[in-house]
Amino acid sequence: MPPCSLKSHNTSYGPGNPASLQLQQYAANSTVIGNFTTSNGAPVYDILNTETAGEFGPVVLQDYTFLDEIQHFDRERVPERVVCAKGAGAFGYFTSTNDFSNYTQATIFTTVGKRTPLAARMCRFSGQTGSPDTVRDLRGFSLKFYTDQGNWDLVGSSFASFWLRDPLRFTSLMHASMRNPTTNLYDPTMFWDFIGNSPETANMLINIFTDRGIPLSYRTMNGYSTDVFVLSQANGSYVFAKFIWDTNQGLVNIPDSIAAQLAGTDPDFHTRDLYNNIALGNFPSWNLSAQILTRQQLTQFPWNPFDPTKEWPVRLIFRMPLGVIVLNENPKNYFAQVEQLAFNPASLIPGIQPSIDKVLQGRLFAYSDAQMHRLGSNYDLLPVNSPVDQVANRQRDGQGRSGGNMGGAPNYSPNSFNGPLGGNVLFKRSPFPVTGLVESYNTTAQSNFAEASIIWAQVLTNEDRTAIVNNIAASIANIPSFLQLRNLNNFYYIGSDMAERIAGLLNISFTPPPPVIPTLATPIPTQLVYPI
Known part of the structure; x- marks a missing residue:
């Protein structure tokens, strides 16, 4: 981990701190209303x-x-977000640096030099609006591109993998990460009980419990789509893609000791750091790229390529640079522009489609439904969420309606009075085949440790491994012994030395579990590999 200096990240409350000068600056530039x-x-x-x-x-x-x-x-106060309640936002632009028209008709990527305005929100995954920024946690990192084909919401996070592979398990993950319903306290027993019974979380555990679990700032972390998308062309051809945006400020993280200090002295440290650096002209930037996977490559995967708990092996894919993201504008009003900023993975544009990734399929509904609960059925018409071009549809009325309510245009289709038209083949989504019976498929035993064990043994440094065992040992030190042993069994399948080192730190007598031959995912059917 690179050395970090808090002095260089504008944490003081003195006269050189833009956040502390906001009211003086407003008064200097404004008259009485x-x-x-x-x-x-x-x-x-x-x-x-x-x-x-x-x-x-x-x-x-x-x-x-x-x-x-x-x-x-x-x-x-509108209801706070159930997930990612504590966060910060900013505005900027994306500049395309490559012609990506061989893969997609999304115009944001087809013209070199094209500039597209965007909004960004970074947040903690769990916790409430008043919780400290510097807690070990997954970070959300979402982008709203105001393209000339409508708004595209790229919902991402700070790690390339996710906790779960089926969306039906998500509410339990969040409940286990939140306050105990009886004591109203955060309870590590709840969390580790869920984790110990969910071995698919192996990849995320070794990510979260490295120093990357606490970034120094929002500016010094990467973003990953995690989910798989389809990039398509008007002729129906398509490839699969994941998106990554790499920080140009360098990946910098902080250890628990500094994080705990900041949680007490400046719980809004990440929010303050982002605001101050943009206000001072230190505009953060990220390089956006896409990992590309063809249909022919799907069958080469050792596990289900649409499993978001896994990363894509580098040897099977290639990355295509897309452009540069720059954040150069702070919100002028936090509530209007950040609290009301609403992301929805179903907000896609021609040339970008959803895949059969189960977690993405769940998100396509869940995000929009959550925003309707928080902000009302017309949340997309709020200024910060409104697309660049005029909306033309059949939706009328409802709570919080604005924007002229489509005037006198007919609110039904088909019609004979110049209402919005459909049927343009340029905007038709590429079809894809499906196969199998409609039923609930249990994915619990699907190759939970294969990639995690490779990362543990071949990717992590000795420093990373030491940080993981120390951080996990501290986290599970006070949970019931049977949960400690259950989790140690899972750690053993990631790496025998991982489990033994954690057991040693806890002074626990640990007997290695019996060998387990991991159950691989059902191979991707041939019908899903080739065009119809």
């Missing part, structure tokens, strides 16, 4: 005192100034 008004625009004389029946009497119901103020205050 005008007379105080109620929400209906009526000027108000007294903005500090309620109307009462006599000097010491009760407040009267006719005091609309008070009612207007308190009713809005009571509703000031």
